[in-house]
Amino acid sequence: LDFFYILDLSGTLAFAISGASVAMRKKFDLFGIFIIAFVTAVGGGTVRDILVGRTPAGWMTDLNYIYMVNVGTILAILFRKKMAYLSKTLFLFDTVGLGVFTIIGTEIGMSYHLTPLISISLGAISAAFGGVIRDILCNEIPVIFRKEIYATACLLGGSLLIFLTYIHLNKNISYIITIGLIILIRLLAVKFKLALPKIKSD
């Protein structure tokens, strides 16, 4: 599980950087930048923990999450002018975070004996809800509802993980395969501009 914990902290770091970058674009002050980084990084996991009744929430009993958010915020501020060049690195980090949080949420759902469908949903909530809270706090319609294949990747990844658990594949290998699938889906989605169909009412 050491491997898993490192992935978890990497995901937190990646999401913190992405949150801080959005907050700087919005001209928030230093505190606002930190808070947006914080909710982007831990918001999804917190909602997940509250939903299953797992309190105090994870970041409240392990300071490493807070440290990761601080490091992410500082990195985002220091390298703010290079973010354009780093966007591919950022995208990869963000996608790793997506994969990791999907796995953690799905695992927690299963450990609470929730059905596969709900466990997968918990995985998607863990991965995507931080970004939703970030967008709400920035007074924007959550980007996830409009154009990203983001949540689809989580849902397919979570489904794969449930299947791999069902056939008793080694956990660490299952995690790597799941993250691989999620990265693949996002890369393909960006490359081929895949998106879910929109349905307009009149």
Add this chain to the structure above:
Amino acid sequence: LDFFYILDLSGTLAFAISGASVAMRKKFDLFGIFIIAFVTAVGGGTVRDILVGRTPAGWMTDLNYIYMVNVGTILAILFRKKMAYLSKTLFLFDTVGLGVFTIIGTEIGMSYHLTPLISISLGAISAAFGGVIRDILCNEIPVIFRKEIYATACLLGGSLLIFLTYIHLNKNISYIITIGLIILIRLLAVKFKLALPKIKSD
């Protein structure tokens, strides 16, 4: 309680349809439509469950709620061009949902030995908060704060239910009377364009 459960699922279905309709108007993608339908339908009950510490939240342990949201989303998409003609049907469904969720929330409050005032508030939260979350996610000021007699109907309905419980009226009959009152208030509010007064500061 079978009767009650059916009402609960009908309310979930009605709220899912109403949520999906709003999301389509906002041009969300398929996933966004489903999520907005979902939070509109189960959001109020989830907030209620979290507030009283009743976790995992209801929809996490009974898949029928998810099925209802799916059915509601599909119906809203299929009949999106007929929604204008169906608006009266929708309004009735929505009002039944309002009544049912008010009753469920108020009952849960009483079962947790909360005071009548707080139980009624829980009823209103169950009924109205799904719509509030829907509006926040769609980046709009919640409609309930501006022009609907919506919450008033919940509060009066909840109060009536507390009274009927106090005089030990048969539960199912109490529920029907309460829903009846809530429907009546909303119909009258629409017919006579009733609204709460606004108070402007300078």
Add this chain to the structure above:
Amino acid sequence: LDFFYILDLSGTLAFAISGASVAMRKKFDLFGIFIIAFVTAVGGGTVRDILVGRTPAGWMTDLNYIYMVNVGTILAILFRKKMAYLSKTLFLFDTVGLGVFTIIGTEIGMSYHLTPLISISLGAISAAFGGVIRDILCNEIPVIFRKEIYATACLLGGSLLIFLTYIHLNKNISYIITIGLIILIRLLAVKFKLALPKIKSD
């Protein structure tokens, strides 16, 4: 603790007045005004209680909080034309609320054996999150992220309280000193137009 309870109710009253004032400017109806007053006053404490798993939330088991919100709403409506003249009084009330809620949140964090850093964060969440929810419901970017030294005052106040607890100073005296510091920081911030730096990305 009687002294503390009175402070708590005063803070609730002050925040309710501030919430109701914002809602009137937004032309909400009577119900909307009450709800905004309510979430501003109890929202921060509710989020705090949910995060540590302290449910039902405080206001659900002690009606005095609801009464304070009602009194605050009525006062804000009655004196809405005099609010401009009363703005200094309001500012003081609001700052007392800030100080009190910071202390309560920090104390609860310590009583749950959370680390000092997390306890201070809980204090800041208690004090500031009601305003964040108010701004979200009013469809505005939370003011706290953009220009106030608000949260900084909470964080410094919470840190001081932890220190005073560590040296075993009498609790009531610690509370008064902490509130004093928070008031002082806000007054200085307003007088000298202090603000945290903004960091713009390109």
